[in-house]
Amino acid sequence: MENIYTICGMCTVRCPAMARVENGRIVSLQGNPHVSAMSGGLCPRGSAGKALVADNERPQTPLIREGARGEGRWRRVSWDEALDYTCDRLKSVIAEHGERTVAMTDRGGPFRDMHRALLRGIGSPNYCNHDGSCARNVQHANLSLTGLGRKDVVYDYAHARHVVLQTRNIFEAVDVQEVNTLMKSLDKGCRLSVIDIRANISSTKAHDFFMVRPGSDYAFNLAVIHVLLKDRLYDARYAARYIEGMDALKSFIEPYTPEWSETETGVDADRLRDFTHRLAAAAPAVIWHPGWMTARYRHSFYVCRSIYIINALLGAYGTKGGLPLTNTPKDVGRKGLKKFMDLYPAPKEKRADGVGWRYPHFDKGPGMAHLMYKAMETDDPYPVKAYIAYRHDPLMGFPDPDHLKRIFDRLDLLVSVTFSWSDTAWYSDVVLPLSTYLERECVLACKNTLRPYFFRRQRAVEPCYDTRADWQIVGGLARRLGLPQLDYENVNDIWRFQLEGTGVTIEDFDATGLVPLCDAPVYRDRDNLKFKTPSGKIEMVSENLESNGIASLMPYTPVERPSQGMFRLTFGRCAMHTQGHTVNNPLLFEQVPENVLWINIDAAGQLGIEDGERVAVSQNGYSDTIVAKVTDAIHPEAVFLLHGFGHTLPVESRAKGKGLADNKFMQGGLDLWDPAGGAVALQEHFVSVHKVQEENVALARAI
Numbered sequence: 001m002e003n004i005y006t007i008c009g010m011c012t013v014r015c016p017a018m019a020r021v022e023n024g025r026i027v028s029l030q031g032n033p034h035v036s037a038m039s040g041g042l043c044p045r046g047s048a049g050k051a052l053v054a055d056n057e058r059p060q061t062p063l064i065r066e067g068a069r070g071e072g073r074w075r076r077v078s079w080d081e082a083l084d085y086t087c088d089r090l091k092s093v094i095a096e097h098g099e100r101t102v103a104m105t106d107r108g109g110p111f112r113d114m115h116r117a118l119l120r121g122i123g124s125p126n127y128c129n130h131d132g133s134c135a136r137n138v139q140h141a142n143l144s145l146t147g148l149g150r151k152d153v154v155y156d157y158a159h160a161r162h163v164v165l166q167t168r169n170i171f172e173a174v175d176v177q178e179v180n181t182l183m184k185s186l187d188k189g190c191r192l193s194v195i196d197i198r199a200n201i202s203s204t205k206a207h208d209f210f211m212v213r214p215g216s217d218y219a220f221n222l223a224v225i226h227v228l229l230k231d232r233l234y235d236a237r238y239a240a241r242y243i244e245g246m247d248a249l250k251s252f253i254e255p256y257t258p259e260w261s262e263t264e265t266g267v268d269a270d271r272l273r274d275f276t277h278r279l280a281a282a283a284p285a286v287i288w289h290p291g292w293m294t295a296r297y298r299h300s301f302y303v304c305r306s307i308y309i310i311n312a313l314l315g316a317y318g319t320k321g322g323l324p325l326t327n328t329p330k331d332v333g334r335k336g337l338k339k340f341m342d343l344y345p346a347p348k349e350k351r352a353d354g355v356g357w358r359y360p361h362f363d364k365g366p367g368m369a370h371l372m373y374k375a376m377e378t379d380d381p382y383p384v385k386a387y388i389a390y391r392h393d394p395l396m397g398f399p400d401p402d403h404l405k406r407i408f409d410r411l412d413l414l415v416s417v418t419f420s421w422s423d424t425a426w427y428s429d430v431v432l433p434l435s436t437y438l439e440r441e442c443v444l445a446c447k448n449t450l451r452p453y454f455f456r457r458q459r460a461v462e463p464c465y466d467t468r469a470d471w472q473i474v475g476g477l478a479r480r481l482g483l484p485q486l487d488y489e490n491v492n493d494i495w496r497f498q499l500e501g502t503g504v505t506i507e508d509f510d511a512t513g514l515v516p517l518c519d520a521p522v523y524r525d526r527d528n529l530k531f532k533t534p535s536g537k538i539e540m541v542s543e544n545l546e547s548n549g550i551a552s553l554m555p556y557t558p559v560e561r562p563s564q565g566m567f568r569l570t571f572g573r574c575a576m577h578t579q580g581h582t583v584n585n586p587l588l589f590e591q592v593p594e595n596v597l598w599i600n601i602d603a604a605g606q607l608g609i610e611d612g613e614r615v616a617v618s619q620n621g622y623s624d625t626i627v628a629k630v631t632d633a634i635h636p637e638a639v640f641l642l643h644g645f646g647h648t649l650p651v652e653s654r655a656k657g658k659g660l661a662d663n664k665f666m667q668g669g670l671d672l673w674d675p676a677g678g679a680v681a682l683q684e685h686f687v688s689v690h691k692v693q694e695e696n697v698a699l700a701r702a703i
Contacts, residue, residue, distance in 0.1 A: 001021070001022050001027070002021045002022070002585055003018055003019075003020055003021075003615065004018065004019045004020075004021055004458050004459075004460040005017075005018055005032060005456070005458060005509070005512060005513025005514075006018070006019055006046075006438065006457050006458050006459075006460055006513065007442070007445075007456075007457040007513075008046040008049060008437065009049070009419075009436070009438075009457075010043075010045040010046050010048065010049055010052070010437075010578060010599075011043075011045055011046075011174075011578040012107060012108065012109055012504045012578075013174070013175045013176070014109060014110065014144060015031060015032075015038065015042060015043075015046060015175070015176050015177065016031065016034075016035045016038060016043060016455065016514060016576075017029060017030065017032055017046060017049075018029060018030055018031070018032050018033065018234070018513075019438060019460035019461075019562075021460055021461060024028060024461055024462065025461065026050050026053065026438060026460055027050055028050075028216065028625065029042060029047055029050055030042060031044065031046075031176060031204075032513060032514070033514065034511075034512035034513070035177070036182070036183050037176075037180050038176055038177060038350070039176075041081045041176060041180075041577055042176060043174040043176055043424065043657050044575055044576050044588065044591065044624055045174075045575070045576065045577065045578055045582055045588065046176070047587075047617045047685060048582070048585050048586075048587040048588045049436070049437065049438055049590075050421075050438070050587075051325060051585055051587040052420075052436050052438070052456065053436050053439060053461065054144060054463060054464070054586075055420075055584075055586060057421065057651055057652055057653060057654070058289035058419060058421060058433070058436075058465075059418060059419075059420075059425065059431050059433035059435065059465075059467070060433065060464075060465035060466060060467070061076050061077070061423060061465065061466040061467075062076070062077050062078065062079055062081070062082030062083075062096070062430070062431065062432055062466070063075065063076060063077065063082075063430070063431040063432060063433075063645040064077050064081070064085055064429070064430055065428065065429045065430070068428045069405075069408070069409065069414070069427050069428075069429070070426060072426065072650065072651075074431070079466070079468065079476065080314025081141060081590070082295055082430060082432060083432075083471070083476040083477060083480055084480065084506075085468060086413070086430050086477065087477060087480035087481055089386070089412065089413040089429075089430075090122075090386055090413065090481065091481070092101060092412070093386040093412050093413060094122070094386075095577050096384050096385075097345070097382075097383050098303060098382075099122055099123030099124050099254065099349075100123070100124050100126065100244060100347070100349045100352070100382060101124070101382065101383050101386060102119065102122055102124040102127065102385075102386045102387075102388075103124065103126035103127075103128070103129045103372055103374075103376075103384050103386070103387045103388070104116075104118075104119045104125065104126070104127050104128075104387070104388040104390055105127070105129060105130065105369050105387075105388075105389055105392045106129050106130070106387075106389075106390040106391050106392050107129060107130050107391050107392050108129040108130060108131060108366065109366070110445035110446070110447070110455075111442040111443055111445055111457070112471065113339055113341055113443050113636065114340050114470060114471055114474045114486060114494075115390055115410055115417075115441055115470065115474050116340075116341055116484055117339075117340035117341045117343060117344060117474075117486055118474050118477060118478055118481075118483065119483070120341055120344040120345075120346065121343070121344045121478065121483040121485070121486065122313075122481065122483075123347055123349075123351075124347060124349075125346075125347040125349050125351045125372075126351060126352050126353070126365035126372060126384060127367065128353065128366055128368060128369040128372050129366040129367075129368070129392075130369065130392055130394075130397055131366045131679075132295065132354075132366075132367075132368040132369045132370050132371070132673075132680060133295045133369070133370070133397050133398055133679065133680055133682065134292070134293050134295055134361075134678050134679070135150060135291070135292060135293065135294055135295075135509045135679075136292075136294075136295070136299045136362075136366075136368065136677055136678045136679040137291075137294040137295065137301040137303075137674060137676075137677030137678070137679045138150045138290045138291055138292075138294050139363055140301060140303040140304075140361070140362065140363060140676070140677045140678060141265025141290065141301055141302075141304035141308055141677065142290070142303060142304075142308055142545075142554065143363060143439050144307065144539075144542040144544065144545055144676050145305065145308050145533075145538050145539060145542070146308070146317065146531045146532065146533060146538050146539075147392070147531055147532025147533040147539075148325070148531065148532055149231075149363070150290065151323065151448065152326050153317065153323040153325060153326060154324050154325070154326050154449055154450055155178065155287050155289065155323065155324065155662065156287070156319075156320060156322060156323070156324050156450070157178060157181040157182040157185050157190075157287065158184070158185060158286075158321075158512045159185075159285055159320050159321035160182075160185055160188055160190050160280055160285050160286065160287050160321045160322070161189070161191065161285040161286065161321060162190065162191040162192075162193070162278065162282035162283075162285070162287075163182065163185075163190060163191070163192050163193070163284035163286070163287045163288075163289070164192075164193045164194075164195070164279065164285045164286070164287070164288040164289065165173070165193070165194045165196075165202050165206075165289050165290065165298065166194075166195040166217060166221075166289065166291065166303075166306075166307065166394040167217070167290075167291030167292065167293065167294050167300075167475055168202075168287075168289040168290075168291050168292050169196070169200045169201070169202050169572060169573065170182065170199075170202055170289075171201040171205060171295070171574050172200060172201050172202065172572070172574050172575050172577070173292060173572075173573040173575075173642075173647070174575050175294070181373070186205065191207050191208075191278065191282065192205060192207055192208075192531045193204045193206055193207060193208040193210070193275060193279075194206040194208070194209050194210070195209075195212055195217065195220060195242065196210075196211065196212070197211065197212060197213075197214045197570060197634065197635045197638050197640070198208075198211070198366075198570075198633055198634040198638070198640055199211065199633035200572070201301055201575075204442070207679035208271075208275055208278075210267050210271070210272075210275070210483040211266070211267075211635055212265040212266065212267060212567045212635070213264065213265050213266050213559065213561075213635060213637060214559070214570060214635055214637055214638045214683070215265075215296075215297050215360065215559030215560070215568070215683075215684075216264045216265040216559055217265075217297075218299055218303045218306060218556060219256070219261045219264035219265050219556055220261055220265045220267060220272065221261075221303060221306035221307060221310065222253060222256035222306060222556060223256050223257060223258045223260065223261030223269075223272055224272065224275075224276050224279075224310055224319060225249070225253050225256070225309060225310060225313065226253045226254075226256045226257055226258070227258060227272070227276040227277075227442070228276060228280060228313050228314070229249070229250055229253055229271055229313075230432050231276075231277070233276065233277065233280035233315065234280070234313035234511070235283060235284060235314060235315035236313065238284070238315035239313065239315075241527075242312070242529060242531070242537050242538050243312055243315070243537060243538045243540065243624065244533075244535045244537040244538065244539045244540065244541075244631065245539055245540030245541045246540065248540055248541050248553065249309070249540045249553065250465070252553040252555075256511050256556065257269070258270070258272045262555070263569065264492050264558065264559070266635075270379045279314070280314065283314035283315055283316070283317040284314055284315035284316050284321070284322050285314050285316075285319065285320065285321025285322055286311070286314050286321070286322055287311075287321075287322055287323065288307050288310050288311050288316075289307070289315065290304045290307040290311075291303070291304055291307070293572075293573075294677075294679065295674075295680050295681065295682050296681065296682060296683040296684075297681055297683060297684060298628055298672070298673075298674055298681045298684060299554065299557070299674065299676075300674055300677060300679065300681070301674050301676040301677025301678075301679075302554045302676065304677065305447065305576070309540070311323055313539045317529070317538065318524055318526050318529040319526055320523050324450060324523050324524065325448060325524050325529070326448045326450070327448060327450060327451070327452050327518075327562070328446075328448045328452060328665075329446065329448075329502075329517050331452075331522070332451075332452060332517050332518040333518075334452075334502065334503070334517045334518070335387060335501050335502050335503070336502070337444055337445070337446055337454065337469035337498045337499070337502065338497060338498050338499070338500050338501065338502075339484070339498075340443075340486060340497075340678060343486075344485075344572075345484045350381065351364065351367055351372075352371075352372050352375035352377075352381060352382065352384050353367045353368045353369070353371035353372040353374075353375060354367055354368075354371055354377075354381070355367045355371070357679075358381075359371075359548075359678065360544075360548055361364065361544050361545055361548040361550055361676075362523070363593055364607075364611065366679050368673075368679075369394065369398070370398060370670050370680050371673075371678075372384065373394070373398075373404060373407050373670060374670070374671075376407050376408075376410055376411065377406075377407045377410065383411070384411075385411055385412045385417070385430065386411065386412060386413040386414075386415075387411055387413070387414050388415045388416075388417065389414070389415070389416045389417070389418075389424050389425075390417045391417060391418060391419070391434065392424070393418075393422035393423060393424045393425070393579075393580060393637045394424055394533050394582065395422070395424045395427060396422060396423050396579065396580040396644065396661070396662065396663065397579065397580075397663070397667075398525055398670065398671055398680065399663050399666030399667075399668075399669025399672070399680060399682060399685075400663065400664075400666050400667050400668060400669045400670055401423065401661075401663055401664060402664075403667075403668075404670070405427060408427060413429055413430075414427065414429050414430075415428060415429065415430045415431075415432065415594075416428040416430070416431050416432070417432045417434055417473060418431065418432075418433065418434055419434040419436050419437075419467070421435065421584070421649055421651050421652055422580065422581060423580075423647075423648075423649070426649050426651075432466065432468075432473055432567055433465070433467040433468070434467060434469070434470065434473065435459075435463045435467040435468060435469050435689055436463075436467075437457065437459070438459075438460045438461060438531075439459060439461055439462065439464070439467065439469075440457070440463075440467075440468075440469035440470065441456075441457055441458055441459045441469055441491045442469070442470055442471070442472070443470070443471065443495075443498060444494075444498045444499070446497055446646065450521035450522060451516055451517075451518055451520060451521045451522065452516075452517045452518070453514050453515055453516045453517055454502075454504060454509075454517070455509075455513060455514050455515075455517045456495070456509040456512070456513055456514075458513070466635065469491070469498065469549045471488060471491060471568050472495055473633045474486055475487040475488050475489075475676070480680075487691070490545050492506060492623065509568070512697035538551075540552065540553065541553070545676070550675070550676045551676075554676070556611050560684070561637060562637055562686050563686075565607075565638065565688050566686045566687065566688055567599070567603070567638055567639040567641070567686065567687055567688075567689060568684075568685070568686055569617075569637045569638075569639060569662060569665055569666075569681065569683065569685045569686065569687045570638050570639065570640045570641075570683050571640065571642065571682075571683070572640065572642065572643065573642065573643065573645040573660045574642050576588050576591045576592040577642065577644055578644075579593060579643055579644040580643070580644035580645070580647065581644075582644075583644055583645060583647060583652075583654075583655040583658070584647065584652040584653075584654050584655040586654065589654045589655065592642070593654070593658055594626075594627070594645055594658035594659035595626065595641045595642040595643075595644075595645040595646075595659040595660060596617060596626060596627045596628065596629040596641065596642075596659075597617065597626045597627070597628050597629060597639050597640070597641050597660070597678075598629045598631055598633070598634045598639060598640040598641065599615075599628055599629070599630055599631075599634065599639050599682060599689060599691070600630075600632065600634050600635065600636035600638075601630050601631060601632045602632075602636055603636045604628065606691060607689065607691060608691055609628050609630060609689070609690075609691050610628075611628065611629065611630035611631075612627060612628065612629060612630075613627070613628050613691060614626070614627055614628070614692055615627075615628045615689050615690060615691055615692060616689070616690055616691075616692045617639075617660060617687050617688070617689055618687060618688045618689075618690075619665045619667065619685065619686070619687045619688070620667050621648055622664060622665065622667070624646065624660045624661070624664070625660070625692060626659060626660040628689075639689060641659075641660060641662055642659075643662055645659030645660060645661060646658075646659050646660045646662075646696075647660060647661075665687050666682065666685045666687055667685075669681075669682065669684075669685065672684055
């Protein structure tokens with residue numbers, strides 16, 4: 001029996017894991033036992049990685065499309081033919097339109113260096129990740145206050161005295177280390193509060209649960225700030241030292257009383273006031289989480305920004321038990337990994353999505369994919385004609401997939417690099433099958449945290465099918481595109497390149513899969529914090545925002561409420577699935593085979609809908625059916641369902657026809673986005689719900 005240390009690939013958290021392998025077969029999977037917060041465990045998705053390897057319903061060989069896009073007619077080809085074909089088409093696009101017309105998106109994460117270097121080597125600035133449909137609002141909110149990105153602070157659950165979860169469902173969108181650490185902290189007396197439109201799993205473990213009207217989170221937060229200032233509950237010493245613009249904040253917040261908030265949120269004013277006093281009593285060891293998937297409302301940026309303001313007022317930034325600052329290798333006196341991206345100069349051409357020039361207040365790093373799609377559609381500022389979707393399924397992850405397909409029809413080349421079938425892969429010209437995470441190695445990566453460390457994903461078993469690792473696919477493309485610096489025959493040579501000058505060797509990973517860069521967690525001196533803003537402080541008024549016509553402190557606008565018979569469509573996650581790409585997993589499908597529609601018991605009663613009945617959900621002439629979950633655990637103005645269902649591909653026999661796809665009810669959604677934070681507004685869509693007879697289900701699906 002051999003223990004192989006790897007990194008889970010079943011979601012974007014990427015937990016440290018260990019595979020037990022015997023005779024070339026995976027016997028079991030567990031969390032890396034050398035990481036205390038893993039406690040030896042993985043979440044259900046991580047445990048189902050073994051089933052992903054054995055699944056015969058995933059791409060097994062390179063494929064080139066025949067017939068029309070989406071028709072499902074494929075020609076199985078060798079890797080040489082697939083890579084030759086892809087690169088010949090890329091060269092044709094570049095020759096006709098220029099290097100800048102090639103684009104790439106991915107799902108982010110730590111293993112991006114080589115494929116991002118490939119795009120930079122080609123000469124295109126048009127890299128985006130999925131974050132425009134996830135956490136861009138969080139990133140931009142923190143940047144606007146502190147100059148720090150969202151990952152430049154750590155959530156120190158181990159030492160927190162009060163944790164607030166708002167747009168963060170920690171016990172369903174699971175990070176195993178965070179969950180285990182928070183549970184231990186709760187056992188030691190930490191208080192947990194949850195703010196949501198429905199009673200999720202996290203709320204069942206909370207001391208306080210506030211069910212707010214959908215879209216009214218900003219009103220709740222403004223009232224909390226009001227109480228903190230009015231009742232002098234904030235950390236005045238900390239504010240005097242580190243906060244710039246307190247007078248502007250005090251003037252702005254004056255009208256937003258708890259009584260005013262009650263009319264918007266439905267939360268009792270006295271309960272909000274009592275909650276705020278409890279929160280302040282635990283300061284500065286408090287964490288109000290700014291959210292994960294915050295691509296929700298037109299003003300979600302300000303929800304995130306108000307959360308960070310509350311953390312600042314309570315002195316949580318840079319504080320043990322709050323939001324201490326992240327350490328990079330440099331911060332602990334070590335050298336970081338050598339980057340492949342540094343082998344090529346950054347392209348000077350402006351980005352097609354407008355980030356950095358048309359929208360100078362946005363962070364250029366991962367860009368905005370939905371704005372890049374707009375450039376594909378309009379040729380403004382220039383055409384985008386070749387697109388590589390690298391482990392990314394925008395047809396499932398972004399709104400209005402029919403609109404996106406029409407945009408993709410303007411492309412000369414659409415390539416999907418993927419380990420599972422997806423709507424985007426099915427619509428592509430070329431499918432380059434990626435080995436599953438248990439069948440591949442990746443570039444080394446660094447986790448920046450209180451105790452930063454390097455980590456390695458190892459191959460646990462050989463690939464079942466004719467699939468390849470990331471570095472092999474990138475190398476094959478690079479060789480044909482005249483970029484030999486990215487072409488490697490051996491992964492060890494890649495790792496040696498990355499480790500040059502770090503003082504770390506490949507062998508150092510063998511014992512645990514991880515190499516810590518310091519002996520213990522390092523907390524910065526709270527009395528000597530430095531923020532990356534013009535003033536060096538936490539700025540209530542951002543020069544970057546104001547100079548670009550964006551208000552730093554945005555007055556509240558009442559949320560749109562659904563008309564009679566309509567509901568705001570909301571969605572989220574469960575612990576069993578990661579968006580759409582795990583729904584066809586044999587083990588996970590057995591646990592949650594389809595989504596259901598949460599609908600408030602009173603609203604359902606008015607429509608004559610009973611629990612477990614099938615209902616039709618409709619918007620603008622489009623309709624589909626789903627089973628209703630009638631409950632008092634959701635706000636009456638909203639309906640809710642798990643994201644990632646409603647698959648239609650014939651190659652996914654388990655997932656096909658199960659449940660409902662929420663993004664198909666977001667017509668026009670690509671043009672609906674938050675102008676301050678940049679993310680799409682995925683929960684600003686309204687649907688009608690009505691009961692259907694079983695004999696009419698087939699008709700309802702066809703409408």
